Amino acid sequence: MLDPRQIQQLHSLLETQRVATDAATLQSHGLDWTRYYTPAPAAVVFPKTTEEVAALVRWATQEKVALVPSGGRTGLSGGAVATQGEVVVSFDRMNAILDFNPVDRTVRCQAGVVTAQLQDFAADQGLYYPVDFASSGSSQIGGNIATNAGGIKVVRYGMTREWVAGLKVVTGTGEVLELNQGLAKNNTGYDFRHLFIGSEGTLGFIVEATMQLTRPPAPLSVMVLAVPALAGIMEVFNAFRQRLDLTAFEFFSEKALRHVLARGQVQRPFEGESDYYVLLEFECVNSTTEETALLLFEECMEAGWLVDGVLSQSEEQARALWRLREDISESITPYRPYKNDIAVRVSAVPPFVEALDAVLAREYPDFEVVWFGHIGDGNLHINVLKPDALALAGFREACERVNAEVFALVRRFGGSMSAEHGVGLLKRDYLDVTRSPEDIALMRGVKAVFDPLGIMNPGKLLA
Amino acid sequence: MLDPRQIQQLHSLLETQRVATDAATLQSHGLDWTRYYTPAPAAVVFPKTTEEVAALVRWATQEKVALVPSGGRTGLSGGAVATQGEVVVSFDRMNAILDFNPVDRTVRCQAGVVTAQLQDFAADQGLYYPVDFASSGSSQIGGNIATNAGGIKVVRYGMTREWVAGLKVVTGTGEVLELNQGLAKNNTGYDFRHLFIGSEGTLGFIVEATMQLTRPPAPLSVMVLAVPALAGIMEVFNAFRQRLDLTAFEFFSEKALRHVLARGQVQRPFEGESDYYVLLEFECVNSTTEETALLLFEECMEAGWLVDGVLSQSEEQARALWRLREDISESITPYRPYKNDIAVRVSAVPPFVEALDAVLAREYPDFEVVWFGHIGDGNLHINVLKPDALALAGFREACERVNAEVFALVRRFGGSMSAEHGVGLLKRDYLDVTRSPEDIALMRGVKAVFDPLGIMNPGKLLA
Numbered sequence A, B: 001m002l003d004p005r006q007i008q009q010l011h012s013l014l015e016t017q018r019v020a021t022d023a024a025t026l027q028s029h030g031l032d033w034t035r036y037y038t039p040a041p042a043a044v045v046f047p048k049t050t051e052e053v054a055a056l057v058r059w060a061t062q063e064k065v066a067l068v069p070s071g072g073r074t075g076l077s078g079g080a081v082a083t084q085g086e087v088v089v090s091f092d093r094m095n096a097i098l099d100f101n102p103v104d105r106t107v108r109c110q111a112g113v114v115t116a117q118l119q120d121f122a123a124d125q126g127l128y129y130p131v132d133f134a135s136s137g138s139s140q141i142g143g144n145i146a147t148n149a150g151g152i153k154v155v156r157y158g159m160t161r162e163w164v165a166g167l168k169v170v171t172g173t174g175e176v177l178e179l180n181q182g183l184a185k186n187n188t189g190y191d192f193r194h195l196f197i198g199s200e201g202t203l204g205f206i207v208e209a210t211m212q213l214t215r216p217p218a219p220l221s222v223m224v225l226a227v228p229a230l231a232g233i234m235e236v237f238n239a240f241r242q243r244l245d246l247t248a249f250e251f252f253s254e255k256a257l258r259h260v261l262a263r264g265q266v267q268r269p270f271e272g273e274s275d276y277y278v279l280l281e282f283e284c285v286n287s288t289t290e291e292t293a294l295l296l297f298e299e300c301m302e303a304g305w306l307v308d309g310v311l312s313q314s315e316e317q318a319r320a321l322w323r324l325r326e327d328i329s330e331s332i333t334p335y336r337p338y339k340n341d342i343a344v345r346v347s348a349v350p351p352f353v354e355a356l357d358a359v360l361a362r363e364y365p366d367f368e369v370v371w372f373g374h375i376g377d378g379n380l381h382i383n384v385l386k387p388d389a390l391a392l393a394g395f396r397e398a399c400e401r402v403n404a405e406v407f408a409l410v411r412r413f414g415g416s417m418s419a420e421h422g423v424g425l426l427k428r429d430y431l432d433v434t435r436s437p438e439d440i441a442l443m444r445g446v447k448a449v450f451d452p453l454g455i456m457n458p459g460k461l462l463a
Helices: A004-013 A023-029 A050-063 A115-124 A141-146 A192-196 A230-243 A254-262 A289-302 A315-326 A328-335 A346-363 A392-412 A428-433 A437-450 B004-013 B023-029 B050-063 B115-124 B141-146 B192-196 B230-243 B254-262 B289-302 B315-326 B328-335 B346-363 B392-412 B428-433 B437-450
Strands: A043-045 A067-070 A087-090 A097-101 A106-110 A164-171 A176-179 A204-212 A220-227 A246-253 A276-283 A308-311 A338-343 A368-374 A379-385 B043-045 B067-070 B087-090 B097-101 B106-110 B164-171 B176-179 B204-212 B220-227 B246-253 B276-283 B308-311 B338-343 B368-374 B379-385
Touching: A004 A043, A004 A050, A023 A043, A050 A067, A050 A087, A050 A164, A050 A204, A067 A141, A067 A204, A097 A115, A106 A115, A106 A164, A115 A141, A141 A204, A164 A192, A176 A192, A176 B437, A192 B192, A192 B437, A220 A230, A220 A289, A220 A315, A230 A246, A230 A276, A230 A289, A230 A346, A246 A254, A246 A315, A254 A276, A254 A315, A254 A328, A254 A368, A276 A289, A276 A315, A289 A308, A315 A328, A328 A368, A328 A379, A338 A392, A346 A379, A346 A392, A379 A392, A392 A428, A428 A437, A437 B176, A437 B192, A437 B437, B004 B043, B004 B050, B023 B043, B050 B067, B050 B087, B050 B164, B050 B204, B067 B141, B067 B204, B097 B115, B106 B115, B106 B164, B115 B141, B141 B204, B164 B192, B176 B192, B220 B230, B220 B289, B220 B315, B230 B246, B230 B276, B230 B289, B230 B346, B246 B254, B246 B315, B254 B276, B254 B315, B254 B328, B254 B368, B276 B289, B276 B315, B289 B308, B315 B328, B328 B368, B328 B379, B338 B392, B346 B379, B346 B392, B379 B392, B392 B428, B428 B437
Parallel strands: A043 A087, A067 A087, B043 B087, B067 B087
Antiparallel strands: A097 A106, A106 A204, A164 A176, A164 A204, A220 A276, A220 A308, A246 A276, A246 A368, A338 A379, A368 A379, B097 B106, B106 B204, B164 B176, B164 B204, B220 B276, B220 B308, B246 B276, B246 B368, B338 B379, B368 B379
16 A cells, blocks of 8 residues: 555646545445456556656655556456555546547547547548447556557458557656557567567556557448357358358347347347357348348258347448347346457367366356357357356356366367456466467566566566 | 588488588578578578477577578578578478368468469469468478568558468477467457568577468459659559459559569550559459449549559450569669568558658669559569669668658658568668667567577677
């Protein structure tokens, strides 16, 4: 915890009203969407400028105080939780769009700009920011970059990494670095921009980003298709992507769908039920695109991979179909799901899913397991729901026991133990599933270069 | 230099015939396309496997011998030259394509696979490897990655960086790392894959790469357009990219064109002469694409930005038009050009080019200056030709004097002192044009983590 002198120092670094030590703020800003930790920060500070962030870091190096960066707090791996008397550095007050360049199609944002704010700004300029996910309304650009956020358009547009043309960061010694300056081409040594993307605040804090925009897509059509067997999903994927430029290829299970329907806000897409569903989206580049899609649908029906399906007839219907997939996460939140976010190479999805299904059926006979994910990228979200009768601690213990088996499979298939959620606190002790001991030792070495005192989000990513 | 015991040790690490110390091999493999250095390696070795590379590095750590990686030796910044008794590690014998996965659309290559070999392999599978440049026939994938090679399709497909799904590297301590394992999504800490891309062999050697392929483009059409004034180039770019998906947007000067025509292999594209030309390429996605292109051409003529132009009527003609641009580098090679490879943000190109033109006209009144470049990415190649009468040393000195002014401009415009050629030996002392002292100090720190003994391509990138 901080002593009164240190609190006083914070007050002199920022204005008093931007240093919070009240219980409500400590609670709200000490936690992210990972509901497994008890927040206990010493203070929450709200800088407005890069200079203030740099001054805070320099103060922290002098006082040996740990800092935790805090964006929209929508993380699912505990990357932005403060449980040990850290000072939380919130970017809520650094939410200005600083500059737009129509020729470069870039936007320079402060780290606290909300994803939807950037998306809307891009749309107002006749352009498009394509990274999108359920938390777009509250997640912040700085957090998206620090966790290399993925989402529902990765199959076409890639991860957040692809859209970062430049970064301004403050290192663990309080130095300010300008990384890549928004350039399209710049081969002048180690690209630290990419090192900071996905570093989860452990090397330094992102204070500003120059984000690349692109042209908006042609009108998008959405199909939801009923797939009776897991094995059929990748067959359908292969068939469609041969002839259409897919902008999304998502899947979810009947169990997931029922949770969404139970909220009474959307309808079942067609009468027939099926164990699995696929949602795919594509650009209608010309008048024959939808015909092609319907032809592909018929071919997949004949092959037995599909049993039913629907094609959106309007933007409104497309939005409604998307909700079947996008509302899953929120609809199961009351069950305190234990989330696995794993990936394998796309080609390995069928055998991996089969093996995983067997493990989960054997290990979780009493738990409800909800599957969904970005299967066009090889990314599966496995959500285990907590039975009401079981206490959180016992439930988490059970899940972590099963993790050993799930992660053994991930390792066997050369996969990732965190596809898009990052590592944070929650997955930290499983890092060696995907990274070798030598690799992890080098990560520690690199962290020590940027954060020699170990004050930047300590304990996250690396123990 | 190596003592006889050390040469004997190399013979026992590899087969004797894969350790060369003859003058011809030392000469050929101690140099790249940068013609400013006198090669003086102690030996050239030709490993066949990752294990052999790792054993060589471990040997080098014990013997404190410096190693220089060597690919197709087409580099233009002296990144792969050996001037100080180093051991050159050539990847010529590691040229196998190891694996192809049609679902993932990935190819696993040894580092010595030649770019054209990968392009042809992709085409044989009905797929496409889009990174392309004049040296594709001899440059190697490992070198492309180590220098993050760019080329003529960056405006559409990005740099080599975008196409690397996984890397196997040997660090400066002889450890073998598997980076990203070919995964589309993998957020498990620092992405060292991106750190190695563009690191010019200074952190370790790339021994294997998993490269991403994509669908081939629709048939490509090429236009060459006559632009009377520099300022018109970006106007034309803006007009065309609003309505066509450009796959290339290149420019060159009349002076450059004359060197190509002087070789007598290709024809002037149309009768009229112009100070500058633009070559653009686009996918003919449907029957109206060419009409759109011709309409845009007319609009640009009316605006006065263009005075003439031609649209390819066949694949053969498209290839011939491309040669007007692609043959420039080779046609001026006899003049020992001093090459600047600089970039600014695309929006900054017009004022930057105007300022640069003034500097060059003032500083190089007696030298011929040939302009060309990938101007759709903000990347200009300025080639100063050596007058016959001037000795190489004196010419280089004159160029380096002017560099101070050119780079002052680059700095003022927030640009890059090396857009795609990398830093190597030639540009090393100008690194601070684009990177701050703090940034460079961190680069040294990161190098020390991966290469604590400083044996991996020492003196390149960092002094």
